Amino acid sequence: MTQELSPNTQAILLLTAPLIAGRGSSSTELLTPGEYKRLARHLREINHQPADLLAADNAELLRACQTIADADRLRRLLGRGFLLSQVVERWQARAIWVVSRADVNYPARLKTRLRDDAPAVLYGCGNIGLFEAGGLAVVGSRQADDALIDYAMNVGGQTARAGRILVSGGARGIDLAAMRGALEAGGRAGGVLADSLERTALEREHRNLLLDGRLALVSPYDPGAGFNVGNAMQRNKLIYALADAALVVSADLNAGGTWAGAIEQLERYKFEPVYVRSTGASMPGLDALLRKGALAWPNPDPDAALADLLDEAASTEPRPTASTPSLFPASGPSDGGSPPSGFLEPAANPESIFEPAPEYSVSAIQSEAREAQVAPGDKPDAGIPSETLFAVARGAILRVAAAPVTSAQIADVLGVSTAQAGAWLNRLVAEGTLERLSKPVRYVRRGQATLLG
Numbered sequence: 466m467t468q469e470l471s472p473n474t475q476a477i478l479l480l481t482a483p484l485i486a487g488r489g490s491s492s493t494e495l496l497t498p499g500e501y502k503r504l505a506r507h508l509r510e511i512n513h514q515p516a517d518l519l520a521a522d523n524a525e526l527l528r529a530c531q532t533i534a535d536a537d538r539l540r541r542l543l544g545r546g547f548l549l550s551q552v553v554e555r556w557q558a559r560a561i562w563v564v565s566r567a568d569v570n571y572p573a574r575l576k577t578r579l580r581d582d583a584p585a586v587l588y589g590c591g592n593i594g595l596f597e598a599g600g601l602a603v604v605g606s607r608q609a610d611d612a613l614i615d616y617a618m619n620v621g622g623q624t625a626r627a628g629r630i631l632v633s634g635g636a637r638g639i640d641l642a643a644m645r646g647a648l649e650a651g652g653r654a655g656g657v658l659a660d661s662l663e664r665t666a667l668e669r670e671h672r673n674l675l676l677d678g679r680l681a682l683v684s685p686y687d688p689g690a691g692f693n694v695g696n697a698m699q700r701n702k703l704i705y706a707l708a709d710a711a712l713v714v715s716a717d718l719n720a721g722g723t724w725a726g727a728i729e730q731l732e733r734y735k736f737e738p739v740y741v742r743s744t745g746a747s748m749p750g751l752d753a754l755l756r757k758g759a760l761a762w763p764n765p766d767p768d769a770a771l772a773d774l775l776d777e778a779a780s781t782e783p784r785p786t787a788s789t790p791s792l793f794p795a796s797g798p799s800d801g802g803s804p805p806s807g808f809l810e811p812a813a814n815p816e817s818i819f820e821p822a823p824e825y826s827v828s829a830i831q832s833e834a835r836e837a838q839v840a841p842g843d844k845p846d847a848g849i850p851s852e853t854l855f856a857v858a859r860g861a862i863l864r865v866a867a868a869p870v871t872s873a874q875i876a877d878v879l880g881v882s883t884a885q886a887g888a889w890l891n892r893l894v895a896e897g898t899l900e901r902l903s904k905p906v907r908y909v910r911r912g913q914a915t916l917l918g
Contacts, residue, residue: 470553471516471568472515472516472519473514473515473565473567473568474563474565474586475519475549476516476518476543477501477515477565477566477567477586478549478563478565478586479542479543479545479546479549480495480504480515480518480539481495481496481498481501481586482495482586483495483687483690484548484549484552484687485688485689485690494538494541494542495542496542498584498585500533500534501585502581502585504530505566505581505585506581507530507532507533511529514567518539518543519543523543524536527539556588556688559590559663559666559667559688560666560675561588561589561590561662561663561666561688562588562589562590562593563586563587563588563589564586564587564589564593565585565587566584566585566586571583571587572593572597572707573597574596574597574599574706574707575587575703575706575707578706578734578736579702579703579706579734582702584685584703586685587683587684587685588662588683588684588685588687588688589681589682589683590662590666590675590681591666591674591675591678591680591682592678592681593681594681595630595653595654595655595678595680595681596655596681596683596707598629598630599629599630599707599708599709599775600624600631600632600655600707600708600709600775601624601629601630601631601632601708601710601711601712601771601775602632602633602705602707602708602710602711602712603617603620603624603631603633603640603643603711603714604634604640604701604704604711604712604714604723605617605638605639605640605643605713605714605715605716605723606639606715606716606721606723607636607637607638607639608638609638609639609642609714612745612746613639613642613714613715614638614639614642615642616742616744616745617640617642617643617646617714618642618646618649620643620646620712620714621642621643621644621646621647621648621649621650621652621654622647622649622650622652623765623768623771624643625646625647625648625650625651625652625653626652626768627768627771627772627775628652629652629771629772629775630652630653630655630708631643631644631646631647631652631653631655632654632655632657632704632707632708633654633657633704634656634657634658634659634697634700634701634704635658635665635682636659639714639715639723640656643714648674648680653678653679653680654679654681655680655681655683655707656682657684657700657703657707658682658683658684658686659686659692659693659696659697659699659700660684660686660690660692660693660696660697661689661690661691661692662682662683662686662688662690663688665682666688683703684700685699686700694722697722698722698725701722701723701725701729702726702729702730702734705726705730705734705736705739706734706736708737709737709778709779710737710738710739710740710774710775710778711727711730711737711738711739711740712740712762713727713739713740713741713742713751713754713759714742715742715750715751716748716750716751716754717750718748718749718750718753719750719753724750727754728754728757731757731758731759737884738778738884738885739754739760740759740760740761740762740763741754741755741759741760741761741762742762743762743763743764744762744764760884760885760888761888763888763891763892763895764895765891765895766895770891770894770901773903773906774887777883777887777906778884778887781872781873781883781884781887855889855892858879858881859889859893861878861879862875862889862890862893862899862908863893863899863910865878866899866908866909866910867909868909869907869909870907870908870909871905871906871907871908872886872887872890872906872908873886875889875908890908893908894908898911899911
């Protein structure tokens with residue numbers, strides 16, 4: 466990718482970027498992300514773009530932006546042209562490219578999913594097209610034992626064999642292990658860095674991979690910037706936004722960037738299904754993420770099953786949590802009366818979705834669910850165990866899957882997200898209870914596909 470800055474990108478860099486040249490940095494009063502967001506919105510409202518601020522006769526436009534930032538401050542920032550030319554020369558020598566939200570080759574996933582929260586500028590090295598391919602995001606703690614490192618490398622390798630991109634943060638520990646596993650298996654990886662892009666891009670182990678198009682690195686922070694905890698936290702949403710599904714291998718409870726990023730995805734952005742590791746030693750952080758809506762990783766096997774899982778996630782728009790009815794009420798066991806609103810509530814006309822099996826009965830499924838909510842003696846506020854949820858869903862799914870169904874159809878009947886329905890379906894396939902049909906992807910009880918012809 467050539468390093469030719471568009472006028473809009475030049476203006477955005479001058480307003481927001483530290484323009485670090487070597488070890489020094491600019492101390493000019495940069496616009497904060499929030500200030501630039503407001504400025505960009507204001508410019509759109511008055512039918513202007515950032516590049517217009519570079520015009521020789523910009524005095525009137527600068528005055529029109531006074532409500533966002535002082536005109537003298539904007540003038541000082543825009544006057545850093547010589548410093549910009551210096552750093553651009555430095556970036557060119559290191560094959561580092563820069564794109565802004567105003568550029569057509571800015572990753573569409575970030576614009577679409579993050580909207581105004583998408584970084585104003587991205588710095589990168591390697592094939593920017595990798596960041597349009599989706600794939601699996603794998604994240605985890607920097608401090609990880611050998612077993613977790615091996616696990617992350619194996620997931621990375623499986624992602625490569627499935628022909629999908631591995632997206633991660635490039636930090637030591639789980640992130641780096643997952644990326645290395647994908648690359649060593651001949652696959653491709655995209656790293657979203659929180660710091661030191663310039664140094665990382667120049668490392669010998671990365672250089673050939675970058676040139677070959679198998680590795681791409683990107684960062685919303687200046688290529689020469691060092692590590693900053695806040696930056697590491699802020700870049701997590703980019704990792705999720707660039708993937709179709711995410712797997713959290715390890716996370717500390719209520720602490721650290723991995724936990725914060727997963728919570729942000731589960732509670733705010735909801736781009737995609739978030740899975741947590743379901744084998745090996747348990748962790749309080751992973752258990753807590755399950756209770757907050759994450760899914761148990763179905764350990765897809767063979768490799769093609771991972772590709773199918775990601776394809777299904779990519780083709781399904783996540784439902785907003787606030788409007789998604791829960792399989793069980795959050796307040797605990799039912800009082801024995803009518804089921805709560807949204808409780809296993811079927812579509813108004815199930816026959817319009819698919820032809821149900823003869824023994825299919827919505828009322829029977831609802832009755833079974835009510836009876837299986839919480840075992841006697843369980844604390845009402847302890848939450849519903851995941852195995853209890855699965856046991857209830859299992860019976861319902863097997864009734865419906867007498868005829869081929871999709872995960873979206875199962876989700877409609879059970880009143881859960883498509884991602885949760887897909888996780889349960891994949892588990893039933895793994896245990897041999899269901900068969901998975903392709904073109905299109907559907908699920909049916911084992912042996913039923915032969916009977917149906």
